[in-house]
Amino acid sequence: xxxxxxxxxxxxxxxxxxxxxxxxxxxxxxxxxxxxxxxxxxxxxxxxxxxxxxxxxxxxxxxxxxxxxxxxxxxxxxxxxxxxxxxxxxxxxxxxxxxxxxxxxxxxxxxxxxxxxxxxxxxxxxxxxxxxxxxxxxxxxxxxxxxxxxxxxxxxxxxxxxxxxxxxxxxxxxxxxxxxxxxxxxxxxxxxxxxxxxxxxxxxxxxxxxxxxxxxxxxxxxxxxxxxxxxxxxxxxxxxxxxxxxxxxxxxxxxxxxxxxxxxxxxxxxxxxxxxxxxxxxxxxxxxxxxxxxxxxxxxxxxxxxxxxxxxxxxxxxxxxxxxxxxxxxxxxxxxxxxxxxxxxxxxxxxxxxxxxxxxxxxxxxxxxxxxxxxxxxxxxxxxxxxxxxxxxxxxxxxxxxxxxxxxxxxxxxxxxxxxxxxxxxxxxxxxxxxxxxxxxxxxxxxxxxxxxxxxxxxxxxxxxxxxxxxxxxxxxxxxxxxxxxxxxxxxxxxxxxxxxxxxxxxxxxxxxxxxxxxxxxxxxxxxxxxxxxxxxxxxxxxxxxxxxxxxxxxxxxxxxxxxxxxxxxxxxxxxxxxxxxxxxxxxxxxxxxxxxxxxxxxxxxxxxxxxxxxxxxxxxxxxxxxxxxxxxxxxxxxxxxxxxxxxxxxxxxxxxxxxxxxxxxxxxxxxxxxxxxxxxxxxxxxxxxxxxxxxxxxxxxxxxxxxxxxxxxxxxxxxxxxxxxxxxxxxxxxxxxxxxxxxxxxxxxxxxxxxxxxxxxxxxxxxxxxxxxxxxxxxxxxxxxxxxxxxxxxxxxxxxxxxxxxxxxxxx
Amino acid sequence: xxxxxxxxxxxxxxxxxxxxxxxxxxxxxxxxxxxxxxxxxxxxxxxxxxxxxxxxxxxxxxxxxxxxxxxxxxxxxxxxxxxxxxxxxxxxxxxxxxxxxxxxxxxxxxxxx
Numbered sequence: 063x064x065x066x067x068x069x070x071x072x073x074x075x076x077x078x079x080x081x082x083x084x085x086x087x088x089x090x091x092x093x094x095x096x097x098x099x100x101x102x103x104x105x106x107x108x109x110x111x112x113x114x115x116x117x118x119x120x121x122x123x124x125x126x127x128x129x130x131x132x133x134x135x136x137x138x139x140x141x142x143x144x145x146x147x148x149x150x151x152x153x154x155x156x157x158x159x160x161x162x163x164x165x166x167x168x169x170x171x172x173x174x175x176x177x178x179x180x181x182x183x184x185x186x187x188x189x190x191x192x193x194x195x196x197x198x199x200x201x202x203x204x205x206x207x208x209x210x211x212x213x214x215x216x217x218x219x220x221x222x223x224x225x226x227x228x229x230x231x232x233x234x235x236x237x238x239x240x241x242x243x244x245x246x247x248x249x250x251x252x253x254x255x256x257x258x259x260x261x262x263x264x265x266x267x268x269x270x271x272x273x274x275x276x277x278x279x280x281x282x283x284x285x286x287x288x289x290x291x292x293x294x295x296x297x298x299x300x301x302x303x304x305x306x307x308x309x310x311x312x313x314x315x316x317x318x319x320x321x322x323x324x325x326x327x328x329x330x331x332x333x334x335x336x337x338x339x340x341x342x343x344x345x346x347x348x349x350x351x352x353x354x355x356x357x358x359x360x361x362x363x364x365x366x367x368x369x370x371x372x373x374x375x376x377x378x379x380x381x382x383x384x385x386x387x388x389x390x391x392x393x394x395x396x397x398x399x400x401x402x403x404x405x406x407x408x409x410x411x412x413x414x415x416x417x418x419x420x421x422x423x424x425x426x427x428x429x430x431x432x433x434x435x436x437x438x439x440x441x442x443x444x445x446x447x448x449x450x451x452x453x454x455x456x457x458x459x460x461x462x463x464x465x466x467x468x469x470x471x472x473x474x475x476x477x478x479x480x481x482x483x484x485x486x487x488x489x490x491x492x493x494x495x496x497x498x499x500x501x502x503x504x505x506x507x508x509x510x511x512x513x514x515x516x517x518x519x520x521x522x523x524x525x526x527x528x529x530x531x532x533x534x535x536x537x538x539x540x541x542x543x544x545x546x547x548x549x550x551x552x553x554x555x556x557x558x559x560x561x562x563x564x565x566x567x568x569x570x571x572x573x574x575x576x577x578x579x580x581x582x583x584x585x586x587x588x589x590x591x592x593x594x595x596x597x598x599x600x601x602x603x604x605x606x607x608x609x610x611x612x613x614x615x616x617x618x619x620x621x622x623x624x625x626x627x628x629x630x631x632x633x634x635x636x637x638x639x640x641x642x643x644x645x646x647x648x649x650x651x652x653x654x655x656x657x658x659x660x661x662x663x664x665x666x667x668x669x670x671x672x673x674x675x676x677x678x679x680x681x682x683x684x685x686x687x688x689x690x691x692x693x694x695x696x697x698x699x700x701x702x703x704x705x706x707x708x709x710x711x712x713x714x715x716x717x718x719x720x721x722x723x724x725x726x727x728x729x730x731x732x733x734x735x736x737x738x739x740x741x742x743x744x745x746x747x748x749x750x751x752x753x754x755x756x757x758x759x760x761x762x763x764x765x766x767x768x769x770x771x772x773x774x775x776x777x778x779x780x781x782x783x784x785x786x787x788x789x790x791x792x793x794x795x796x797x798x799x800x801x802x803x804x805x806x807x808x809x810x811x812x813x814x815x816x817x818x819x820x821x822x823x824x825x826x827x828x829x830x831x832x833x834x835x836x837x838x839x840x841x842x843x844x845x846x847x848x849x850x851x852x853x854x855x856x857x858x859x860x861x862x863x864x865x866x867x868x869x870x871x872x873x874x875x
Numbered sequence: 876x877x878x879x880x881x882x883x884x885x886x887x888x889x890x891x892x893x894x895x896x897x898x899x900x901x902x903x904x905x906x907x908x909x910x911x912x913x914x915x916x917x918x919x920x921x922x923x924x925x926x927x928x929x930x931x932x933x934x935x936x937x938x939x940x941x942x943x944x945x946x947x948x949x950x951x952x953x954x955x956x957x958x959x960x961x962x963x964x965x966x967x968x969x970x971x972x973x974x975x976x977x978x979x980x981x982x983x984x985x986x987x988x
Contacts, residue, residue, distance in 0.1 A: 099958070109958075110896070113896050762898075
């Protein structure tokens with residue numbers, strides 16, 4: 063018997079399943095994990111750890127772990143596989159994928175991943191080495207995180223998150239830091255822990271230090287009960303609420319006038335005839351289309367904003383924020399213009415608290431009070447959850463919310479919403495706003511990326527394919543056929559795929575599917591070759607998502623399994639004779655190069671924070687000139703300003719100022735459907751026991767949350783003759799699914815909340831593990847993305863509920 | 876005055892988020908087979924006047940809890956206290972913890988079986 067050694071490492075994906083970041087101590091004895099603990103010295107989690115990470119001993123040695131590559135010997139969807147060697151599996155994959163590449167082109171292979179995985183870089187590496195630009199995040203409307211990131215990149219040039227001193231040595235005690243007086247929690251439920259590369263319980267730390275909460279949520283969440291103001295919103299109307307906040311803040315002049323004048327595009331002129339920005343090229347022969355026009359009050363003349371130099375054409379300019387101006391264009395026409403600020407105010411003016419109450423169901427007085435409290439609190443921050451992405455008009459919504467933190471002077475200030483970049487600018491692969499080490503060999507390869515030509519953000523910020531268009535193209539085969547799918551830690555039939563029967567048909571149609579995962583899943587039943595992957599404890603890796611910069615350090619080996627990075631690396635070498643790296647550590651070293659550390663050097667430290675005055679460290683970077691490559695103050699937007707009027711949205715022929723549009727399936731937009739389906743169906747509230755479709759097979763976790771649950775208000779339950787704990791059918795025009803009724807006042811009477819990601823790994827009588835039985839995605843359509851290809855209506859559909867007829871509908875209950 | 880060595884847990888239920896870290900930390904420490912555990916978390920939806928409600932989570936040590944005697948002898952915090960994501964569990968002398976109760980509302984003091 064060997065003695066126990068302790069390996070310091072970092073969580074990410076396979077295992078806890080999450081977006082990672084926690085420092086852990088893995089106790090290893092004889093190549094076995096005997097215990098895992100939070101690392102008390104780690105600045106991220108400070109010794110704390112979630113239920114899913116703490117259950118790792120049950121996960122890593124689980125009897126159902128896949129431990130050998132498998133080859134399908136029956137029909138797709140059946141339980142017919144035989145074990146093969148890794149070499150044989152790689153040979154088959156190489157041969158079949160090369161034959162698809164030869165016959166149909168590399169773009170005919172799609173490379174698909176689930177959410178927040180650490181495989182992002184490695185799946186891109188493989189796709190690009192193979193030659194395909196079609197890397198897919200399998201959720202309809204790509205509706206998790208990247209829409210929000212793209213939206214913020216569009217209007218403010220960089221993403222931002224709430225500041226919990228995560229960049230600062232000593233965290234909250236660092237004198238640079240200020241505890242926010244107010245935080246808005248917009249559609250986020252903490253018990254499920256960590257969203258978007260943040261540690262969820264940092265918010266609890268702040269509450270203990272005095273931060274007061276405004277909660278925007280239709281459910282009575284932990285935060286809702288502890289809020290100064292709880293705004294119980296009707297799902298899908300968030301943009302109306304944000305515009306209502308802006309209405310109050312503008313009307314009562316609670317905005318930061320200095321920020322408005324100095325850092326936004328407020329004084330730019332907008333043409334009343336076209337609704338477009340007035341540009342220098344409209345006025346002067348040879349004038350630039352990149353330069354804009356304002357009116358100087360003191361000099362009583364039009365002045366030009368030179369975008370390249372980031373300055374006005376005259377010294378000491380005093381551009382007017384308001385007014386109507388007549389101007390004669392180069393073509394001799396005289397037109398009238400207004401300022402961007404007036405245009406922006408126009409978009410908010412109609413959203414009086416009374417009107418917003420009618421739309422959102424939030425009382426007008428609460429809207430006023432909450433907006434005032436947020437605007438007056440210094441500093442204040444907003445944390446938004448994934449429901450923001452899960453609506454088709456996501457970009458205008460983000461634009462309105464971004465205007466809130468910008469106009470209240472809370473952008474990149476201590477305790478506010480601070481810009482966030484990969485620590486040290488060490489970027490593994492192209493994410494919105496950043497180019498990584500792993501990229502397409504040349505832009506020509508990108509031409510065939512699905513959705514790229516149709517949707518502006520996919521040409522500028524999002525380097526994945528548009529998911530709904532991929533599924534459409536699998537059936538239409540236009541403009542080219544899709545023949546193969548690489549599906550890595552991704553389970554569309556149970557979790558990420560909306561309208562899963564459609565996904566099933568798509569999987570049936572493809573010629574060749576590779577599945578890489580840790581356990582057999584319903585989706586893997588459709589694969590030709592299955593490769594067994596490894597947990598985070600079984601591999602080396604790097605993590606540069608926001609802060610800190612971290613390494614993942616291999617602690618154990620599980621016989622038969624291989625880390626995703628190793629699988630993809632070996633196949634990349636097979637597909638690309640010019641593949642750039644000799645070893646995986648060469649690749650890690652190149653990713654880490656901007657930090658000045660090699661993998662080994664960083665691994666010794668475990669983690670590192672960017673130094674002061676680094677572009678990836680707050681604060682006041684727009685003032686200090688740390689954001690832009692030219693070193694000038696301002697933002698990385700086309701105009702250099704925070705854009706209240708988005709130049710990119712204008713370029714994409716989309717509305718350049720925020721607006722609210724009723725989503726596609728609500729009581730308001732579809733009164734016809736509402737007659738038959740009188741309840742708002744919301745889905746996807748998180749469980750602390752599970753990461754999406756994972757962990758149903760881990761006993762310590764499953765016992766915490768044993769059944770698929772739908773939350774129903776007592777009045778609604780009574781009306782439908784349903785008691786707590788009874789099995790009910792939730793149904794709409796798309797399909798149905800069965801859930802256990804949880805009768806609770808957590809939800810309002812007009813809405814039910816169904817949990818997602820359910821399949822039953824223990825029910826081995828069905829090769830698909832009953833994945834369509836309690837799958838709420840059966841009620842959610844695909845192809846409802848917004849005009850920019852982003853967002854999807856996951857949080858606001860319609861349904862009805864009824865008691866299940868025992869033993870009839872789904873066999874034995 | 877000699878200190879009593881009776882130990883207990885101070886539970887700040889205002890900040891318990893219902894994340895179940897305590898439950899699974901205990902399972903790992905003692906190798907409990909589900910559903911056994913030394914600490915559970917109750918979800919309580921309180922009814923308030925005017926049809927309002929209030930959501931509380933309450934960690935509740937079970938009959939199996941031994942307050943991690945072996946860990947605390949080594950100077951370590953009980954497994955649940957160490958991993959609590961909300962830092963809402965405090966281990967200590969019951970008398971000291973009782974004094975803490977005066978300082979902040981919405982807490983309970985638990986003494987072991």
